[in-house]
Each structure stands twice: as structure tokens, then as C-alpha cells.
Amino acid sequence: MAKSDYPRVTIQMLAILRAMLDRPLEERYGFELLAITGIQSGTLYPALMRLERVGWLQSHWEEIDERREKRPRRRLYRLTAEGEPAARKAIAKAKREDGLAGRFVGAPPIPAKGEGA
């Protein structure tokens, strides 16, 4: 995957990052993010793809017994070690600027361990 230093962060990307930061250790699948963020799938997946390409998110196939679960395995997304601080930084920047993106992001993200409030 091609990685760039700092991508152009859209409102949709901020909303996804915000949802991921709420529970940074949890993995989420596409339609789950769709329900949490309220973004339509037409913009959610391009945003997920961008975040994955810059290395802020990583994805892998769910490990389940498809027969037992009676559904196909999903693709799960989670923040990378690089993505978590970058996401916090992007959200803080959006809030500072107090533009549309800042209002969209809503409440400040949960501070990481050792990070001041």
C-alpha cells in the first residue's frame, strides 16, 4: 500500500477516525461504521480505502467458522499504531479550526494513555 506523510482529511474520514478512536482496540466492519457514523456507503468505502492506503487503518479477514455463524466472514478494520496519534491530531486540528469538520467531529476524542486532556 502506498503511504503518504499526511493525507487530505475529509469530513467523512474524520467521522470514521472518531468512531475508531471511541474504542481504539476494537475492530469494526464496514456496515458497522456505516451505522455509527451515518455516512452512506458511497462515501464510507472510498474513505476507508484512503485511510488504509495512508497506513492509518489496517484490515484483515474475520476468523470465524462461516458454517457455524451462518454468514460469510467480514473484513475488519482497526487503527494502526501510526494511525491512532495521527487520528487524534487530525481531529484536534479540525476542532481547533472550528469549521464544518470540527462541528461534524463533535466531542473531543478520548485521550490516549499518558496524553494530557
Add this chain to the structure above:
Amino acid sequence: MTVLVVALAFAGSMAVAIAIGLVTEDAKGWIPHLRRHLLNRACDRLPSTERDRWHAEWSAELEAASDRPLWSLAQAIRLNVAARTMARELTPPQPLGERVRSQGTAAVSATSKHLATLGGLLRGVRETAERLAGSELREVRAFARGVGGHYAEQMRQITALVGNVVRGGGTRRRDDGLYFYFRLLTTVLSLIATFALALNLGESLFR
């Protein structure tokens, strides 16, 4: 009178309920097919290297949401929008000259394909008209032979008349049956071919 209105309203509501039930039942059958078609169409937009991954991901998500058929159908439609955006981002931008050339080639290819179709259709129409005109000619010839008289002159006139029909000429009256159907057929076929051509051109230009 009131009883009649109530009875009619009851019958109407029953009919609507039955119709809705039938449509809903029917939808359960065709929505998964339509959803699969839309998903395949979305994935076809993506570069071949990415296709399998996104197909697997999206089909899993849609299948998990199959208990909400209309919602999942709407998502399948939106995934086409997603795929279009993703394809644009995943495909390296071509220089303007290259883009114009490739789109021009696609447009010419689409045009030639449809011109061949149009040509084939018109040839078919012409052959049918010739056959029709031929049978008419035979009938008229038999009649002329039967009545005798100025056979050569009659044949000349009839041949000219049939020739006009085949060429779509204007010597016949518009209420003439054969002429009318011939013109109607060619007009309809031309409209269909033009529409298909425009559709394909549009698709190749704005893809």
C-alpha cells in the same frame, strides 16, 4: 348506496392488500438477484487487482443485511457510487492527450459497432420489403396476365411502383398499407439504433 360504497371500499382495500402481499413476496425472490447484479457491476468498475477483495467484503456485508432487503438493495446501489470513486483514485491519472485518445477510440468503436447493427437491421428491413414487394408484384403480374391487354406498360408501371416502395419513395399515398408499414418499421428501427448508439457513446465518454 352507503352499503355499496363500504362494500366497494372493502373490496378495494382487500385487492390492494393482496397486491402488496404479492409484490412483497415477489420482491423476496428478485431482490437478491438484483443486489448480486448491482454488486457485480460495482466490482467491475474497480481495477482487476482490487476486484476480488472488495467483492468478498461487500458481498459479506450485503448478505449479513439480507433480512432488510430494501435497505441492502439501496446499499448495493450506493456501492456503485463508492466503486466509481475508488476506481478513479486507484487508477493513475492519464495525461489529457492519452485520455482524449482512449475515449475517442472507445467512442469510435461503439459507433462502428452500432453502425454495423444499424446496417444489418436496415438490410433486413429492405429484404423484407423486397420480399413483400415481390409477392405483390407476382400477384399483380398474374392479374395482368389474366386480363391481358397492355401487359408491358402495366408491368413497367408496377415495377416502378414497387421500386418506389422499396426505396421509400414518395409516389405512393401515405395511407397505402405496405408503404406505411415499411416507413413505420424503418423509423422504429432507426430510433432504437440511434438510442442504443447514443447510450453507448455516452457510457464510453463519461465512464
